[in-house]
Amino acid sequence: MERMGSPVCHSGGMTLKTAKKTSGFVLAALLCPLLGWVVITAAQDDDRGTIQPAQARQALTLIHARCAVCHTTDLIVQQRLPADRWTVTVEKMMHWGADLSKDEAAVVLQFVTARYHSGAPDHLPSIEEELAMIAPAAGPRPGFEGPVTGVASRGAGLYAHNCQACHGEGAAGGAGPKLARNTILKNEGAFWETVLHGRGPMPAWSAVLSHQEIADIHAWLATR
Amino acid sequence: MTVSRREWLRTALQGIGVGMVVGPGFPSIVTAQGNEARQGTGPLTVRVSRPFDAETPVREFASWLTPNERFFVRSHFGPPPADSVKPDAWRLTVKGLVKEELTLNLKDLQQLEAVTLTAVLQCSGNGRAHHRPKVPGVQWERGAVGNAQWTGVRLRDVLQRAGVKPQGAHVQFQGADRPALATVPLFTRSIPLAKALHSDTLLAYEMNGRPLPLLHGAPLRVITPGWMAESCTKWLTEITVRADETPGYYMQQAYRIPETAVRLSSGLPGSAMVPVEQMPVKSLIAAPAEGDTVRIGPVTVQGVAWAGEAPVVKVEVSCDDGKTWEQARLLGEGQPYAWRQWQFVWSARTPGPTAILCRAIDAQGEQQPATSPWNPGGFLWNGWDRLSVTVAA
Numbered sequence: 131m132e133r134m135g136s137p138v139c140h141s142g143g144m145t146l147k148t149a150k151k152t153s154g155f156v157l158a159a160l161l162c163p164l165l166g167w168v169v170i171t172a173a174q175d176d177d178r179g180t181i182q183p184a185q186a187r188q189a190l191t192l193i194h195a196r197c198a199v200c201h202t203t204d205l206i207v208q209q210r211l212p213a214d215r216w217t218v219t220v221e222k223m224m225h226w227g228a229d230l231s232k233d234e235a236a237v238v239l240q241f242v243t244a245r246y247h248s249g250a251p252d253h254l255p256s257i258e259e260e261l262a263m264i265a266p267a268a269g270p271r272p273g274f275e276g277p278v279t280g281v282a283s284r285g286a287g288l289y290a291h292n293c294q295a296c297h298g299e300g301a302a303g304g305a306g307p308k309l310a311r312n313t314i315l316k317n318e319g320a321f322w323e324t325v326l327h328g329r330g331p332m333p334a335w336s337a338v339l340s341h342q343e344i345a346d347i348h349a350w351l352a353t354r
Numbered sequence: 355m356t357v358s359r360r361e362w363l364r365t366a367l368q369g370i371g372v373g374m375v376v377g378p379g380f381p382s383i384v385t386a387q388g389n390e391a392r393q394g395t396g397p398l399t400v401r402v403s404r405p406f407d408a409e410t411p412v413r414e415f416a417s418w419l420t421p422n423e424r425f426f427v428r429s430h431f432g433p434p435p436a437d438s439v440k441p442d443a444w445r446l447t448v449k450g451l452v453k454e455e456l457t458l459n460l461k462d463l464q465q466l467e468a469v470t471l472t473a474v475l476q477c478s479g480n481g482r483a484h485h486r487p488k489v490p491g492v493q494w495e496r497g498a499v500g501n502a503q504w505t506g507v508r509l510r511d512v513l514q515r516a517g518v519k520p521q522g523a524h525v526q527f528q529g530a531d532r533p534a535l536a537t538v539p540l541f542t543r544s545i546p547l548a549k550a551l552h553s554d555t556l557l558a559y560e561m562n563g564r565p566l567p568l569l570h571g572a573p574l575r576v577i578t579p580g581w582m583a584e585s586c587t588k589w590l591t592e593i594t595v596r597a598d599e600t601p602g603y604y605m606q607q608a609y610r611i612p613e614t615a616v617r618l619s620s621g622l623p624g625s626a627m628v629p630v631e632q633m634p635v636k637s638l639i640a641a642p643a644e645g646d647t648v649r650i651g652p653v654t655v656q657g658v659a660w661a662g663e664a665p666v667v668k669v670e671v672s673c674d675d676g677k678t679w680e681q682a683r684l685l686g687e688g689q690p691y692a693w694r695q696w697q698f699v700w701s702a703r704t705p706g707p708t709a710i711l712c713r714a715i716d717a718q719g720e721q722q723p724a725t726s727p728w729n730p731g732g733f734l735w736n737g738w739d740r741l742s743v744t745v746a747a
Contacts, residue, residue: 201404204403209493227538248487
């Protein structure tokens with residue numbers, strides 16, 4: 131985890147001062163109270179707070195799965211912003227439809243503020259390269275949790291939030307293949323393997339969706 | 355890393371070659387499919403793979419016209435499905451505060467008088483990466499600009515056919531591009547009626563003598579010569595005459611600058627925000643290239659310079675990192691809205707590292723500043739261009 135640790139933890143004192151100076155008013159006036167704690171923590175802590183590998187993994191997975199819906203993550207990695215502007219940016223994305231819970235948003239925000247701050251090096255690895263560098267989660271590989279029965283009506287909304295941008299409305303295909311009537315729906319082993327662990331440009335969903343939610347999506351896809 | 359690189363290139367690039375991508379953190383090579391696509395195409399520097407944002411390497415600006423396949427691409431949401439903008443499926447509607455609503459196809463439009471003019475098209479965010487403190491947005495460096503010949507009809511002629519009602523004061527443009535999720539605001543823009551009625555404001559269907567490529571707005575886009583590119587809506591399908599400026603994110607929040615300069619790093623604007631319109635005077639060095647080693651003796655420094663609605667009258671070059679300046683020679687004839695090529699022969703005498711700078715002045719006396727006023731969106735960068743070179747003995 132050396133590779134993960136060092137760039138995440140490094141912060142320039144210079145950047146921090148910029149963030150403090152520019153963000154006083156903004157912090158008070160604009161911060162969404164739900165997200166504010168991350169920024170305040172970052173601004174108070176001269177070391178910017180270490181990002182634990184597990185948190186980094188969760189943040190990267192979320193960025194890959196939830197942010198890449200509308201634009202590739204290169205747009206995120208090229209920013210070098212103070213905490214206040216990151217907060218406003220992530221809030222804007224959520225307002226526009228980035229599907230993150232409060233806790234997930236806090237994880238993403240903490241990661242991007244620590245990683246892509248104004249003093250960070252010009253070139254940093256892509257989200258996908260970082261994901262590839264990270265070892266898989268410790269402990270038993272998420273496997274079969276016992277039979278779950280999918281509920282198609284719940285799957286529709288989950289599909290719309292998580293999959294539609296790439297697989298198209300009605301699962302008719304888009305940047306990702308058509309899923310409606312796709313033979314993979316009958317091959318549950320392959321379906322679960324692909325959805326849980328990802329494949330190429332297809333994000334891994336094991337850290338993002340529960341098995342119940344994936345089963346719901348599967349059930350809905352089967353009705354298409 | 356890109357979500358849909360293969361698929362996406364197949365559907366969207368349509369014969370436009372996209373080659374090397376600069377900087378680690380990006381895929382090292384993005385190759386267009388097929389040999390025919392690779393032929394006669396040049397590399398673009400990709401900033402965002404989807405929706406596609408890519409800039410032209412400045413060495414291309416050694417030529418007066420920027421070829422279509424090397425022209426920078428800025429996409430809010432990317433091209434609409436190719437079928438929907440095929441000439442036989444596509445329609446333009448003209449509505450709002452008009453006496454008669456119109457629905458036109460491309461042939462109808464082409465009945466109107468055709469006009470050709472050469473104009474610089476530049477993204478307002480070109481040079482955003484140079485602003486300090488840094489601001490959010492696509493981190494464009496120098497190449498989100500190009501000079502092309504546009505052929506089309508006057509927007510004025512179309513508006514005259516529909517008849518603008520007296521209350522009409524703004525003309526709104528809507529393209530066929532749509533965001534991935536419907537919760538994202540549409541890219542809807544308007545320009546004041548005076549600019550819309552200007553005889554040089556075009557609805558263009560050709561770029562450099564060829565039908566407008568899909569990435570550049572096929573089959574029809576707006577061209578507002580002298581103004582920044584966000585008024586130049588691509589894939590145009592709707593023109594709406596309105597009494598007020600278009601509401602919504604892309605007109606009321608994005609593409610605005612403070613009316614008076616803001617204090618550096620004051621974080622947020624302290625003054626009213628007004629829409630970005632005219633291009634400020636600017637020049638770029640096309641050759642030599644950043645990091646080049648040149649030999650002692652004569653070195654040709656060349657580039658381009660342009661300004662919004664006024665011609666460029668002077669370009670100055672410094673080959674000693676800004677200590678002394680000399681006047682460059684302007685090439686060819688000045689043409690309104692087009693950029694002007696310039697050249698300067700530098701006698702490089704002192705071995706070692708140095709920097710070459712350039713700055714332009716327009717007919718209104720506006721001078722390119724050393725650095726541009728900071729603004730929260732990072733728009734309108736026009737600071738002196740600068741590159742480092744080494745003189746070899």
